[in-house]
Amino acid sequence: MMNIDLSRFLDQTTASLHFDETLELDSIEVNGRKIIFTESINVVGDIYKVEGSDYLSGKVHFKYIENCARCLKEFTQEVSTVLSGKLIEKSQTKDFDDEDEDAIYYEDSSIDLRDLVINTIILSIPMKGLCSEDCKGLCSKCGKNLNEGNCDCVIEDVDPRLAKLKEFFK
Numbered sequence: 001m002m003n004i005d006l007s008r009f010l011d012q013t014t015a016s017l018h019f020d021e022t023l024e025l026d027s028i029e030v031n032g033r034k035i036i037f038t039e040s041i042n043v044v045g046d047i048y049k050v051e052g053s054d055y056l057s058g059k060v061h062f063k064y065i066e067n068c069a070r071c072l073k074e075f076t077q078e079v080s081t082v083l084s085g086k087l088i089e090k091s092q093t094k095d096f097d098d099e100d101e102d103a104i105y106y107e108d109s110s111i112d113l114r115d116l117v118i119n120t121i122i123l124s125i126p127m128k129g130l131c132s133e134d135c136k137g138l139c140s141k142c143g144k145n146l147n148e149g150n151c152d153c154v155i156e157d158v159d160p161r162l163a164k165l166k167e168f169f170k
Helices: 090-095 114-124 160-168
Strands: 003-005 016-023 027-030 033-037 041-050 053-067 074-089 103-106 110-112
Touching: 003 016, 027 114, 041 074, 041 114, 053 114, 074 090, 074 114, 103 110
Parallel strands: 074 103
Antiparallel strands: 003 110, 016 041, 027 033, 033 053, 041 053, 053 074
């Protein structure tokens, strides 16, 4: 759990509240991919008031290991992403639109950021993990990693719709 005590902020003892928390998480599954975290997830931010409303803004920083979608080589990725939203007390949810994407709900003067941080991490991980943007992947015939050099395979890319036409010209 990543509970942050809001009581000093809510009773206006302090104008803003700074937090620096860590979340211990071994791994998560994202779109069938296993993401393994190499260190603690760092969450730093502030809670503040603007025109009578309470807001949270911060950064989530993490490192993870996964396999490249093209060459299957294991690689490490470092990500920093933004965490933000409007704080709303759960007992007052009737007054607000349930579809508010930026809403962060709290109750009993504390907020648990764990689920919000995990959702933010999931949204910040690319759809396809690549070791580098110019990864050449594996040979479709022999399976050699083409980043380590070319193979001797001859690959004829023929559109199956035009295969008969190719045979005609032979």
